Amino acid sequence: MGATETTAKTILRKHKGVDSWFVSSAGMNLYRGCPHNCAYCDGRDERYRVEGVFERDLVVKVNAPELLARELEPRRRRKPSPGGFMLLGGGVGDSYMPIEEHYRVTRRALELLDRFGHAVHILTKSTLVVRDVPLLVKMAREGRALLSMSFSTLDDDVAALFEPGAPPPSARLEILGRLRAEGIPAGIFLMPLIPGVSDSEEAVAAVFERAGALGLEYVIPAGMTLKGGRQRDHFLGVLDRFDPSLRPLYERLYTENRWGAPQGEGARASENRVNRVAAASAIPKRIPAACFPPAMDPRWRARVMLSQMDDMSRLHGLGGRYRELEKVTAALPEGLFMTLDGALDALKKTERDLILALLDGATPPEYSRLLGEGPGLDKGIVG
Ligand code: SF4
Structure with missing residues (x-):
């Protein structure tokens, strides 16, 4: 051909x-x-x-x-x-x-x-x-x-x-x-x-x-x-x-x-x-x-993970504010992570901790649970 x-x-x-x-x-x-x-x-x-x-x-x-x-x-x-x-x-x-x-x-x-x-x-x-x-x-x-x-x-x-x-x-x-x-x-x-x-x-x-x-x-x-x-x-x-x-x-x-x-x-x-x-x-x-490129920008890594968590919390029929947190992360000031805390003040502690952990390159257990096994999942921490 x-x-x-x-x-x-x-x-x-x-x-x-x-x-x-x-x-x-x-x-x-x-x-x-x-x-x-x-x-x-x-x-x-x-x-x-x-x-x-x-x-x-x-x-x-x-x-x-x-x-x-x-x-x-x-x-x-x-x-x-x-x-x-x-x-x-x-x-x-x-x-x-x-x-x-x-x-x-x-x-x-x-x-x-x-x-x-x-x-x-x-x-x-x-x-x-x-x-x-x-x-x-x-x-x-x-x-x-x-x-x-x-x-x-x-x-x-x-x-x-x-x-x-x-x-x-x-x-x-x-x-x-x-x-x-x-x-x-x-x-x-x-x-x-x-x-x-x-x-x-x-x-x-x-x-x-x-x-x-x-x-x-x-x-x-x-x-x-x-x-x-x-x-x-x-x-x-x-x-x-x-x-x-x-x-x-x-x-x-x-x-x-x-x-x-x-x-x-x-x-x-x-x-x-x-x-x-x-x-x-x-x-x-x-x-x-774990499969993302290592050179991925931390903010984009966090945004993609929050977006995936939102999809999965819907799939499991759970509530969750992951989409809102993704928007908050998108709006964070460029670069200077030292200033992030102020920008997250309006959030609950669990929500703030989640964003900070994601920006820090961590994979919180909540993420792994939402993406993987469904049975036994409680309401997301961000509910
Ligand atoms: S779905 Fe993909 S593999 Fe199939 S015809 Fe279209 S481009 Fe090709």
């Missing part, structure tokens, strides 16, 4: 800070279009302007390594980086799609990230990532590498229909086991869970079980979005081949919503089901702080 070679003007997409799901502060798309051909792929949405047939008309940014070398040059940096991961993956194509074997733009990007001392978070469905294991092992020793595999199901037969161009889930699990054995921190993005296809309690529990057996660091489940237009039409065509009787469920779930999020009772039931299974597992449901 060939690709159209193109030259880009810029390559790095810098975020405003560090996001709490991928712990990334920048990302890049080296390819457009994706032969993995996942039925639910968001990259088909017209908003991304990927022209032609998504799974066939591939585009490679051949000058990406040269651009990246220029953009990573420290002298060009106007303000300090928040120090999150550089995300390789997601978006409009898998960075380890088969043509990467020929073009090696991902490989060269990885080498550059290493050379400039950055941390990388790879999100892929491809087994080709094993090619770069020696380099990832080296980066992981310095806390600068994280590998996530995405799954919508563990069932190879179901995946053959919904992700026909991607390596089967069994092969992806094998790679994850290998990476963990090599000392590379790794986990699962269990997304999207396909309504009526892969979001049953048993199916989700099986993923947590396999992840536990492989010693993975996290499993992050999420539902499916479906935006009207190319993405929805393509997906429903595949769904009809799987089980046409599921159509009415989708008509109810995916009504008009700008973000394509599922709506109504069915969406809540699915979310509750997944949350129940997730809450019963001791595996973290977000990337844990």
